[in-house]
Amino acid sequence: MPAALLQALCLVAVIEGLFLFAAPELWRRTMEQLLGRADASLRRLGAGVLVAGLASLWWMHAA
Template sequence: MNATIWMALALVLVLEGLGPMLLPRVWRAMIQSMTQLPDHLLRRFGGGLVVAGVVIYYMISAHIQG
């Protein structure tokens, strides 16, 4: 894999780890509230994150190449 992909994965892991490390009670409450959401809302949320990630990746890669 390209080093940029590994760096991006590392950044995701850092960002994902900040919540439980800094605010464990708030993070736990958020996760518990998410378990109560219906599947279709979780799918929309996940899909929105995927689309946002692809758009950001495209914008950054286009900026680097051009």
């Protein structure tokens, strides 16, 4: 289990690095737009991403 968690975190770092490498201007504009959002809006967005990620993990584990 700890190895799988570490692998998942490494994959997150690879994906985030890929976004920064491939489209830095788009990434910058996205971050600027997020800075302008209210905390409640960011929490809803985070909750949605969290639920989508958990559902994806559950679906992949069940398959």
